[in-house]
Amino acid sequence: MNEIKIFSPATVANVACGFDVLGFCLDNVGDDMVIRKVDKKGIKITHIEGFDLPYEAEKNVAGVSALAMYDAINVDFGFEIEIYKNIKPGSGIGSSAASAVGSVFGMNELLGRPFNKTELTQFAIKGEALASKCEHADNLAPAMFGGFTLVKGIKPLQILEIPSPEDLYATIIHPQIEIKTSESRAVLPQDVSLSDAITQWSNVGSLIHALHTSDYDLIKDSLHDVIIEPHRSKLIPHYNEVKQIMLEAGALGACISGSGPSIFSLCKGEEIANNVAQALKKAYSLITDIEFDIHVSKINTKGVKIC
Amino acid sequence: MNEIKIFSPATVANVACGFDVLGFCLDNVGDDMVIRKVDKKGIKITHIEGFDLPYEAEKNVAGVSALAMYDAINVDFGFEIEIYKNIKPGSGIGSSAASAVGSVFGMNELLGRPFNKTELTQFAIKGEALASKCEHADNLAPAMFGGFTLVKGIKPLQILEIPSPEDLYATIIHPQIEIKTSESRAVLPQDVSLSDAITQWSNVGSLIHALHTSDYDLIKDSLHDVIIEPHRSKLIPHYNEVKQIMLEAGALGACISGSGPSIFSLCKGEEIANNVAQALKKAYSLITDIEFDIHVSKINTKGVKIC
Structure with a gap:
């Protein structure tokens, strides 16, 4: 070969x-x-x-x-x-x-x-x-x-x-704007409160447990970021509105993908993931004239592959 | 009844x-x-x-x-x-x-x-x-x-x-000293560096994964505390020496139990847990004249019970 x-x-x-x-x-x-x-x-x-x-x-x-x-x-x-x-x-x-x-x-x-x-x-x-x-x-x-x-x-x-629960899907919106890496780095705090850090590691621990046990309610309870999101979300126009749309359409949780500008949500089942996508398609162009892509995807458990 | x-x-x-x-x-x-x-x-x-x-x-x-x-x-x-x-x-x-x-x-x-x-x-x-x-x-x-x-x-x-891996034991030393709650609270930092917080939640996530997968090597890799131990360990006389004795005797990891003064270790198997206890018994009274108790215990998966 x-x-x-x-x-x-x-x-x-x-x-x-x-x-x-x-x-x-x-x-x-x-x-x-x-x-x-x-x-x-x-x-x-x-x-x-x-x-x-x-x-x-x-x-x-x-x-x-x-x-x-x-x-x-x-x-x-x-x-x-x-x-x-x-x-x-x-x-x-x-x-x-x-x-x-x-x-x-x-x-x-x-x-x-x-x-x-x-x-x-x-x-x-x-x-x-x-x-x-x-x-x-x-x-x-x-x-x-x-x-x-x-x-x-x-x-x-x-x-x-x-492990990935069988029925877990992601819906992602990619607003076609550029966030400079230097800017997304610059907004990160050097120090965080011990109390926020405890909340964060509690969520990390419970998310890992939820993924092991396919506990979708617990995935929902764990998908919170009290450390980074408050800072980086300010760099993404209409972030809070988009997150709200995703959650109202049934997503388990939503947050910034990487350092943005994409915003991801995780959903139980393809139908809800598609509902989230539909809700975004309908609402996003009413909020702003920023161009956008939307992706709906099952969690890929194989990774890179020969095709 | x-x-x-x-x-x-x-x-x-x-x-x-x-x-x-x-x-x-x-x-x-x-x-x-x-x-x-x-x-x-x-x-x-x-x-x-x-x-x-x-x-x-x-x-x-x-x-x-x-x-x-x-x-x-x-x-x-x-x-x-x-x-x-x-x-x-x-x-x-x-x-x-x-x-x-x-x-x-x-x-x-x-x-x-x-x-x-x-x-x-x-x-x-x-x-x-x-x-x-x-x-x-x-x-x-x-x-x-x-x-x-x-x-x-x-x-x-x-x-x-x-979940608790089947073969996990704890060896604990309780030095008979009093640490005031007010003192163990006062040494806690209000803020921590983002970098330390990331290390900590990485360890929490990997410890939960390790407990789910009975991965003793990963338990060992995860039993680290970069946030609290550096501060509270100063309140426990000979803390670093005791920890070192536990690790050298084969413990997977060791740290402060609660807010101290007890120090716990986790071990793979009863034999190693007993070795840790023996090593402590031998060495602790050479280091100090503080009275102490030692406990060796399997992880109790039932909790409180009728007896």
């Missing part, structure tokens, strides 16, 4: 209470990539569609993670990468993570799987760091492993796979 | 990373109580052994929780309470919680169980508040339900029962 086609999924990081550690994987939103083994040594990006991104491997997220992996192997051939990008960079649903994960996953398949998924994520972190200027894995982990993940640590990288 | 004998167990609150929310229950350490239905209305404490505690129901933890429950029922009889106290008040292993839980559990049994365990804990909170000057349930919940518990909220009271 010299060529492989990959689907690399979009992801939601933070999941309300789990800032910097939790994430989950989407099913039908993601990038397609082709990875090809070629005689010429090195990593070459040969095609990019969808968005305007650099072709130089050293400047491209998929390229940088591929190079990190390529440096760790000793082969007399190279790889070409084609990227068919569906996830808009800066949307807050793991666009760079999808690119970073797709290239190393595909190369690993063509090499006969010398690396496990944690090792692959380690390479992908290098690509993600190009986009976000720091090493983190809260989008990479769910894109690579699927389902819900908890990044227990970066050094050494430790990723926990948390 | 007009009289019942109760075993009300000792408990460990906080469990390293889970300050204010997590706790677990001990098996062979606890108070015995006798609850008796009598003609005379009201709550009367008729016997106390072990420690010098007030006989007036309104000033006694077991009495206050019994009165809270008695106020919620309408009966033409009363209850007598005998307390055989084995858990020293102020030891940090839930002495007041055991008293508060025992009386209401026993009364409920004699009444034919009109209340569920969460409702009983609600009454017990009133007793606990007498001892600790604030309403909390992190010792009450494991004493009532057994196993590991997460107190998701106080108002309304929401207690989650987390």
Whole structure:
């Protein structure tokens, strides 16, 4: 096998209470990539569609993670990468993570799987760091492993796979605005009150328990963020109204996806997830003239895959 | 049935990373109580052994929780309470919680169980508040339900029962010193860094996952407290040495039990738990002349019980 086609999924990081550690994987939103083994040594990006991104491997997220992996192997051939990008960079649903994960996953398949998924994520972190200027894995982990993940640590990288209840769906709205990474970082508090921190870790603990026990009521009770949301939500126009629409349409909970501007909700069952999408479609253009996309997706328990 | 004998167990609150929310229950350490239905209305404490505690129901933890429950029922009889106290008040292993839980559990049994365990804990909170000057349930919940518990909220009271791995044991050392509640409160930080808070909720999430999956290595990786231990450990003489002895003897982790002075460790298997106890017995009296008790216990998955 010299060529492989990959689907690399979009992801939601933070999941309300789990800032910097939790994430989950989407099913039908993601990038397609082709990875090809070629005689010429090195990593070459040969095609990019969808968005305007650099072709130089050293400047491209998929390229940088591929190079990190390529440096760790000793082969007399190279790889070409084609990227068919569906996830808009800066949307807050793991666009760079999808690119970073797709290239190393595909190369690993063509090499006969010398690396496990944690090792692959380690390479992908290098690509993600190009986009976000720091090493983190809260989008990479769910894109690579699927389902819900908890990044227990970066050094050494430790990723926990948390079970996903069968009937859990996400509805996501992506308002087509740009939030500068520097701005979304700048609003984060340096310190938080002990009392808020306790509330947050109580919610993280109960969310993990709820996912293990498929307790949808408890998922609902746990999807709260008292630390980050109050600050970052101010950067997203009409955030509170959108959240309210999602909750009133039956979502279990809603919060900022990653650092925004996308807003995710989790729902019990496809019907409610579609109701949330319908309610958003109806209401959002009455509130504002910002362009938007809406995604409805089952939780993807497989992650990146050959297609 | 007009009289019942109760075993009300000792408990460990906080469990390293889970300050204010997590706790677990001990098996062979606890108070015995006798609850008796009598003609005379009201709550009367008729016997106390072990420690010098007030006989007036309104000033006694077991009495206050019994009165809270008695106020919620309408009966033409009363209850007598005998307390055989084995858990020293102020030891940090839930002495007041055991008293508060025992009386209401026993009364409920004699009444034919009109209340569920969460409702009983609600009454017990009133007793606990007498001892600790604030309403909390992190010792009450494991004493009532057994196993590991997460107190998701106080108002309304929401207690989650987390599974306990089969082979999990605790070894606890109780140095016979007094730490004033006011002092252990005063050292708590008002604010914590966001970075430490993230580490803490990552550990809470991974500990819950580890308990669900019986992953002892992950329990070990999760039993860290970067928020409270650095402050409260200073109030416990030789804390770091004791912790080191426990870890070197094979404990998965060790930390302050509740607000101290007891120090708990969790161990995989009875043999290691006994090794930790032996190592402590050997070393502690060489370090200091503080008197001490040591307890080795399987995690008690039943909680308070008729005996």
